Amino acid sequence: MGYIRTDRDFHEARWDEPIIMELGNPGERGVMIPLASEHITECVGSGESLVPQGLLRKKMPALPEMSQMQVLRHYMRLSQETIGTDINIDIGLGTCTMKYSPKINEQMVRSPKLTELHPYQDESTLQGILEIMYRDQEYLKAISGMDCVSLQPSGGSQAIFANVQTIRAYHEANGEGEQRNEIITTILSHPANPGTAATLGYKLITLYPDKDGLPDLEALKASVSEHTAALMITNPEDTGIYNDRIRQFVDTVHEAGGLCVYDQANLNGVFGITRARDAGFDMCHYNLHKSFSSPHGCQGPAAGAQCVSDKLRRFTAVPTVEFDGEKYYFDYDHPDSIGKLRKFYGVPAVLVRAYAYIRSLGPDGMKQIAELSILNNNYMLKKLLTISGLSMPMAEGRFRMEQARLSWEQLTEDTGVTTDDICRRIVDYGFQDYFASHHPRVIPEPFTPEPVETYSKDDIDEFVEAFRSIAKEAYENPELVKSAPHKAALASQIDESGLTDWDKFATTWRAYKKLNQNA
Amino acid sequence: MGVTGKDKAFVHPYMPNSVPEIKQQMLDELGVGSIDEIYKSLIPDDLLYKERLDLPEPIVNEYELKRHVMGILNRNITTEDYVSFLGAGCYRHQVPAICDELNMRGEFLTAYCGDTYSDHGKMQAIFEYTSMMGELLDADIVSYTTYDAGQSVSSAFCIALRAQAAKGHDNRRILVPSTMNPEIRSQALAYCRNAGEIITVGSDPQTGLMDLQDLEEKLKDGGAAAVFYENPSYLGFFETQAEQIAALAHRYQALCIAQPEAASLGIVESPLNLGADLVCGDIQPLGMHMQFGGGQAGFIACNQDLGLAEQFPTYMYGITKTGQDGRYGWGRAMNYRCSHGSRENANEYFGTETGLWGITAGIYLASMGPQGMYELGETILQKTSYAIRRLSEIKNITVNLFGGANFQEFVINFDQTRKTVKEINQELLARRIFGGKDVSRDFPQYGQSALYCISELTTEEEIENLRTALTAITEGRQ
Numbered sequence: 001m002g003y004i005r006t007d008r009d010f011h012e013a014r015w016d017e018p019i020i021m022e023l024g025n026p027g028e029r030g031v032m033i034p035l036a037s038e039h040i041t042e043c044v045g046s047g048e049s050l051v052p053q054g055l056l057r058k059k060m061p062a063l064p065e066m067s068q069m070q071v072l073r074h075y076m077r078l079s080q081e082t083i084g085t086d087i088n089i090d091i092g093l094g095t096c097t098m099k100y101s102p103k104i105n106e107q108m109v110r111s112p113k114l115t116e117l118h119p120y121q122d123e124s125t126l127q128g129i130l131e132i133m134y135r136d137q138e139y140l141k142a143i144s145g146m147d148c149v150s151l152q153p154s155g156g157s158q159a160i161f162a163n164v165q166t167i168r169a170y171h172e173a174n175g176e177g178e179q180r181n182e183i184i185t186t187i188l189s190h191p192a193n194p195g196t197a198a199t200l201g202y203k204l205i206t207l208y209p210d211k212d213g214l215p216d217l218e219a220l221k222a223s224v225s226e227h228t229a230a231l232m233i234t235n236p237e238d239t240g241i242y243n244d245r246i247r248q249f250v251d252t253v254h255e256a257g258g259l260c261v262y263d264q265a266n267l268n269g270v271f272g273i274t275r276a277r278d279a280g281f282d283m284c285h286y287n288l289h290k291s292f293s294s295p296h297g298c299q300g301p302a303a304g305a306q307c308v309s310d311k312l313r314r315f316t317a318v319p320t321v322e323f324d325g326e327k328y329y330f331d332y333d334h335p336d337s338i339g340k341l342r343k344f345y346g347v348p349a350v351l352v353r354a355y356a357y358i359r360s361l362g363p364d365g366m367k368q369i370a371e372l373s374i375l376n377n378n379y380m381l382k383k384l385l386t387i388s389g390l391s392m393p394m395a396e397g398r399f400r401m402e403q404a405r406l407s408w409e410q411l412t413e414d415t416g417v418t419t420d421d422i423c424r425r426i427v428d429y430g431f432q433d434y435f436a437s438h439h440p441r442v443i444p445e446p447f448t449p450e451p452v453e454t455y456s457k458d459d460i461d462e463f464v465e466a467f468r469s470i471a472k473e474a475y476e477n478p479e480l481v482k483s484a485p486h487k488a489a490l491a492s493q494i495d496e497s498g499l500t501d502w503d504k505f506a507t508t509w510r511a512y513k514k515l516n517q518n519a
Numbered sequence: 520m521g522v523t524g525k526d527k528a529f530v531h532p533y534m535p536n537s538v539p540e541i542k543q544q545m546l547d548e549l550g551v552g553s554i555d556e557i558y559k560s561l562i563p564d565d566l567l568y569k570e571r572l573d574l575p576e577p578i579v580n581e582y583e584l585k586r587h588v589m590g591i592l593n594r595n596i597t598t599e600d601y602v603s604f605l606g607a608g609c610y611r612h613q614v615p616a617i618c619d620e621l622n623m624r625g626e627f628l629t630a631y632c633g634d635t636y637s638d639h640g641k642m643q644a645i646f647e648y649t650s651m652m653g654e655l656l657d658a659d660i661v662s663y664t665t666y667d668a669g670q671s672v673s674s675a676f677c678i679a680l681r682a683q684a685a686k687g688h689d690n691r692r693i694l695v696p697s698t699m700n701p702e703i704r705s706q707a708l709a710y711c712r713n714a715g716e717i718i719t720v721g722s723d724p725q726t727g728l729m730d731l732q733d734l735e736e737k738l739k740d741g742g743a744a745a746v747f748y749e750n751p752s753y754l755g756f757f758e759t760q761a762e763q764i765a766a767l768a769h770r771y772q773a774l775c776i777a778q779p780e781a782a783s784l785g786i787v788e789s790p791l792n793l794g795a796d797l798v799c800g801d802i803q804p805l806g807m808h809m810q811f812g813g814g815q816a817g818f819i820a821c822n823q824d825l826g827l828a829e830q831f832p833t834y835m836y837g838i839t840k841t842g843q844d845g846r847y848g849w850g851r852a853m854n855y856r857c858s859h860g861s862r863e864n865a866n867e868y869f870g871t872e873t874g875l876w877g878i879t880a881g882i883y884l885a886s887m888g889p890q891g892m893y894e895l896g897e898t899i900l901q902k903t904s905y906a907i908r909r910l911s912e913i914k915n916i917t918v919n920l921f922g923g924a925n926f927q928e929f930v931i932n933f934d935q936t937r938k939t940v941k942e943i944n945q946e947l948l949a950r951r952i953f954g955g956k957d958v959s960r961d962f963p964q965y966g967q968s969a970l971y972c973i974s975e976l977t978t979e980e981e982i983e984n985l986r987t988a989l990t991a992i993t994e995g996r997q
Binding site: 012016017019020021024028029030031032033034035036037039040041043044045046047048050051052053054055056057058059060061062063064065066068071072074075076077078079080081082083084085086087090093096098099100101102104106107108109110111112113114115116117118119120121122124125126127128129131132139142143145154155156157158160161165191192194195196197198199200201204242244246247269271272273274275278279287289295296297298299300301302338339340341342343344345346347348349350352355356358359360361362363364365366367368369371372374375376378379382383398399401423424427431432433435438439453454455456457459484485488489490491492493494495496497498499500502504505506507508509510511512514 | 571579620703847862877
């Protein structure tokens, strides 16, 4: 009962594995493939004879030559030097929704019934996966309140990109494509919002938080005009402060003729509690690998969903999946569609996991996700805020939704220890490092935890106590924290100039060797 | 004595704090009576959703959940059930068991955006992936993985446009072959709409090769920021004029971008050694199952040209020294390039893409080694050539429409059979064969044509079965 400890003698596996390019010996093999038979070779000749002149490779690629067990061992060791969600209390990576990804779902997506499916097979042979995609669309309609869902986006950012394409298509259809060239977003929105808008040539207007920590409504009113294409806004933002004036934001932009797009990458705090449509939004998107639980896979593969209201249905990314009473089929009949976002049909494994996840929770379970992530967060915050040097700026005294942005500013002032130092030190306690903030750091010395519903009260208590312990270290022995990490796989700090100086820039071993030969 | 069941509160295995006593302790700590008291203090009443979500009731045990989901998935008929000749950007190759084993490791599978110190092993694995891709492509700079080849091609176009503009060469045109992958073409058209203009260069009607005269005219008339080609082309034939295309591009101050096929590079030269400035493509063939198209992941690479590197929009994992001699660390290098580093001032947007497939491709390349990659390329070349030879014996169809050398794919034209590809594929399906991709809509100039794909896994028996089936179908026999 209530077992927590922060005095574990954690030492991450430290294998000092050499770069794989230096392993193995000439002639070793890791895997064989089915070769052409002698008969085929007799008929057609050697491979080299079949390569047109000038295209034959002149020098074999200098890949490692290793036997299979040695490859396996190398990567097993590297995996042990990685703090995945499965082996730690991954509350620190806020905004990332590091929840448990059920193993049963993983088993199912590894079935050949999904893995060996080719996207161009006849639809009659794809009825299983199409049914799952169709049902996903229906469930996401229920969750968002929207009328049409496309599962084509390869990730959250591509879903945002699809939404920006839809904004443009909508205004172009109304003859206002040129005129409406501004998109309004907020400084605390995910960088993909301004990033995608800029990719498509929009001018950005950025709202900053007011004294309550909410995007400045007066600034919005001053910004809207006949040039406004859309508002792209998140709620709650990374601060976890719910924007209770969201309806006024939507109305203000609608009155000016713009569209309103809800960034709901992280849905974890609002499942079944409030819906994008009911706040008046025209569109939203979900990161299906986050709230709908797919393992994050060292940054992907992910998947996104684009959810739109009826008036934008005709612009949606194609295809959607429909059902004619007998069979499921891809529907390309969205007359003014923004087109295809990628080859084939999104990232189906994530869609299957999302399906299994929704089915395993049901309507009450989905709402319970939101309720428990709100409870977990506020419980955690109450405890965290008893730590010296840590504060929660903006909207003091108000509850937060599912995450929060805190600040170590006081601790930095008192001790010189920064959030980046603490972020390294927490690894020594066996936790994943934490998410400070997206650029720019509006809140100084930021720290953004998110204790999703799959963490227990004990997990949260342990997480809090680890930070309390580090804060104590900062006041008593700041050098210990500043020189961290000490017990991680990499136990000394890197030379940052290697990452910020073009003269040292090397993304491959060969580039590194060349640079250091010349040095 | 006996065990007394607890109250039937809904305690879900994924939610420890759904135990009523624990929930109560936490509420007490906060001094509130219920969770909705918390969120009702934040969310205006008119925004609260007061109904129950319209979702099916839960299947709470794993056995029934698996039965249910697999019951649906089992309706799929896969390329293991039938014989497949489909490719067109998604390929069936041998996936070494250690690729699956290692990308299922919980540490890799469930890590995310942790950095230098928490995820040292992940960072090294990614750097090793880019290092091995560097060898395969003969490139010094390799990007982090993108969503897919289409994203890589689109971003490569944008990289070229920006790099050219930075040098004062302000030309917005990108010249592409008329035989380009149509899905990638439409993706690039949408993606680059504000950055540049995509212009199609004609191709020789017989060979499919790029029409160099048309290319030169277009370069002479309007110039270009870049010229793009695929090798092999989407339609399977080798673009044998790779060096001439690059030379022409350079003569008119354009960059040359090429999309090679990863599975060919053990035996086929990297375009970077044939004059190309940038290469891009997909790593799905390197250890990823097809997954109904979900195994895709893109790469972009070039030589140590910082003018180009500065324009890359993806994360780049750089190596750097540490406080300990001979030990390295990794981190995101020159991050101001990315939207994560500078929001709208960045080159393009960037998000969670396909990291796990990068690590997997590294495992694949390390397992295959130079000899394995050579044999892979060789075997595919041989089996493709053999399939063309055998199928050419069938009357009334034109096998290998373009006549040249091919890698893994070739076009069969069915015009003389008076049947459409759709009809033929239906008849093949009845014989448990997935026929080639129908390209008659994307390339009407080539009539009723289909793109057939052969891999190292294709057997002689499968080729014979296809020959028998196509013979019967084209002769109108059942």
